[in-house]
Amino acid sequence: MPTTEPVYYSLTCYVNGERQTLRVRAANTLLHVLREDLGLTGCKPGCENGDCGACTILVNGLPIKSCLMLAVEAEGLQMTTIEGLRNSPVLSVFARKQAFQCGYCTPGFIVNCHGLLSAHPDANVETIRFWLESNICRCTSYEEIHEAVQAVFCAEERCKAVILRELRRGRYGRNPSYSENHTTDR
Amino acid sequence: MIPFDFEYYKPSSVREAVLWFQQLQVQRKNPMYFSGGTEIITWARRNSIQPGAVIDLKAIPECGVIGFHQDRLILGSCVSLSVLSSANPFPLLSVTALGVADQTARNQITLGGNICGKIHFRETVLPLLMSDSRVILAGEKGAREVSIHEVFLHQIKLEKGEFIVQILIEREYLSLPFFHVKKRQIGNVGYPLVTMAALKKDERTRTAYSGVCVFPFRSIEIDQALNDATIPLTNRIEQAIGKLPAPVVTNEEGSAAYREYVLKQTMAEAVITLEGR
Ligand SMILES: Cc1cc2nc3c(=O)[nH]c(=O)nc-3n(C[C@H](O)[C@H](O)[C@H](O)COP(=O)(O)OP(=O)(O)OC[C@H]3O[C@@H](n4cnc5c(N)ncnc54)[C@H](O)[C@@H]3O)c2cc1C
Ligand code: FES
Numbered sequence: 349m350p351t352t353e354p355v356y357y358s359l360t361c362y363v364n365g366e367r368q369t370l371r372v373r374a375a376n377t378l379l380h381v382l383r384e385d386l387g388l389t390g391c392k393p394g395c396e397n398g399d400c401g402a403c404t405i406l407v408n409g410l411p412i413k414s415c416l417m418l419a420v421e422a423e424g425l426q427m428t429t430i431e432g433l434r435n436s437p438v439l440s441v442f443a444r445k446q447a448f449q450c451g452y453c454t455p456g457f458i459v460n461c462h463g464l465l466s467a468h469p470d471a472n473v474e475t476i477r478f479w480l481e482s483n484i485c486r487c488t489s490y491e492e493i494h495e496a497v498q499a500v501f502c503a504e505e506r507c508k509a510v511i512l513r514e515l516r517r518g519r520y521g522r523n524p525s526y527s528e529n530h531t532t533d534r
Numbered sequence: 535m536i537p538f539d540f541e542y543y544k545p546s547s548v549r550e551a552v553l554w555f556q557q558l559q560v561q562r563k564n565p566m567y568f569s570g571g572t573e574i575i576t577w578a579r580r581n582s583i584q585p586g587a588v589i590d591l592k593a594i595p596e597c598g599v600i601g602f603h604q605d606r607l608i609l610g611s612c613v614s615l616s617v618l619s620s621a622n623p624f625p626l627l628s629v630t631a632l633g634v635a636d637q638t639a640r641n642q643i644t645l646g647g648n649i650c651g652k653i654h655f656r657e658t659v660l661p662l663l664m665s666d667s668r669v670i671l672a673g674e675k676g677a678r679e680v681s682i683h684e685v686f687l688h689q690i691k692l693e694k695g696e697f698i699v700q701i702l703i704e705r706e707y708l709s710l711p712f713f714h715v716k717k718r719q720i721g722n723v724g725y726p727l728v729t730m731a732a733l734k735k736d737e738r739t740r741t742a743y744s745g746v747c748v749f750p751f752r753s754i755e756i757d758q759a760l761n762d763a764t765i766p767l768t769n770r771i772e773q774a775i776g777k778l779p780a781p782v783v784t785n786e787e788g789s790a791a792y793r794e795y796v797l798k799q800t801m802a803e804a805v806i807t808l809e810g811r
């Protein structure tokens with residue numbers, strides 16, 4: 349039997365580097381709480397079924413689908429949404445390459461790509477494909493998205509060194525999972 | 535949005551989880567164990583399940599383990615499929631896990647959740663069935679260790695209030711020659727038309743399947759037919775198809791006839807690959 353009264357829980361978490369204390373309904377997904385309670389509407393409700401990736405955010409540096417996580421599960425966790433990636437090199441490359449049409453899927457792609465860049469700065473083609481096939485673009489801008497992602501990962505070594513230094517400093521949002529000993533596997 | 539309310543509990547020990555389950559059961563709250571939560575959330579959103587409480591197992595240390603004890607690999611039930619694949623202690627299990635959903639979803643889907651899920655593919659159970667793995671369960675009567683074959687026949691069958699804490703696999707299975715293929719209707723992400731995994735042990739091939747029938751399975755009869763070297767491969771495969779435990783599925787991924795055709799091709803690929811090794 350479901351309970352008849354809404355059950356609220358206190359939640360303390362860190363979103364885009366800021367500490368947030370909220371009261372959340374146990375049955376609310378993180379997607380809903382980020383959008384409705386914190387006004388972070390960059391993560392988009394698409395399928396709300398784990399299929400499209402429009403709601404992707406980073407939790408402790410790893411991409412997750414916020415429609416598949418309860419807000420109460422986020423106690424103590426570090427989260428980054430597209431709003432926290434204003435200065436991300438991935439965002440500027442997507443803008444430069446015009447890797448979108450309607451733009452609905454774009455935050456999810458950028459967040460996922462940023463997560464990949466932090467975890468695997470030297471990701472090979474296969475790893476890039478593996479990670480990015482988690483996101484769907486209904487306008488089928490795949491050609492431009494592919495070009496943008498290529499540009500991020502094929503940046504000149506000098507550029508990459510700057511990006512990595514900034515990533516380590518947390519300039520593009522906190523990234524606790526980043527480690528010097530990153531592996532190149534998936 | 536989930537259209538009803540439930541309570542949320544996050545025990546930090548096995549015993550606490552079991553006690554919460556018992557108490558919530560007495561209160562008629564229809565509790566459910568919650569691991570990655572991806573299936574519970576999506577099914578609750580559609581109102582297909584209505585738990586009054588969920589018990590999140592992720593803070594239980596034993597459920598997060600990947601390690602060895604003596605000659606057995608120990609896998610905690612809450613290990614996510616992406617962590618499992620990148621740690622890669624059992625390559626066949628890694629490639630099977632990498633076939634499930636997509637990389638982002640695999641950061642959330644857990645081994646225990648995939649095996650115990652209601653969605654009928656449960657692909658990660660295939661290597662566990664072939665390696666005769668053992669399962670540590672916890673429930674009202676305490677902990678028990680059983681063979682996977684005792685608690686998994688087409689789907690998980692646990693006693694009320696029991697949950698999977700860990701899965702144990704003998705080290706000798708981890709490096710055996712293997713074969714794994716997931717064939718979909720289209721693309722690299724999605725549910726299987728046919729998933730087949732195979733292991734070669736003591737010169738015999740063991741096989742297991744998902745997507746073919748409405749449950750994943752390993753069949754001793756099918757393995758006997760496929761290993762009968764006295765007859766040509768096409769006849770072995772015909773005999774194996776005759777031993778399928780249920781009708782072949784027809785759904786949006788493909789018709790039963792097409793699936794059977796793909797299954798036969800896949801069986802041939804598996805046998806040829808493993809007999810040559
Ligand atoms: C986008 C997407 C794509 C998918 N694609 C595939 C696919 O290709 N192949 C495939 O096989 N599956 C696929 N699935 C299904 C998914 O693997 C299952 O739904 C799985 O149950 C999810 O695991 P979870 O950890 O999130 O489970 P949860 O949602 O936490 O739990 C699922 C069920 O298992 C029970 N449970 C969880 N942990 C335990 C435990 N330790 N002991 C006892 N019971 C437990 C819960 O009570 C619940 O009934 C997909 C799911 C999604 C969201
Ligand atoms: S809205 Fe979350 S994956 Fe589509």
Ligand code: FES
Pocket residue numbers: 447448449450451452453454484485486487488489
């Ligand atoms: S740009 Fe419209 S969905 Fe991708």
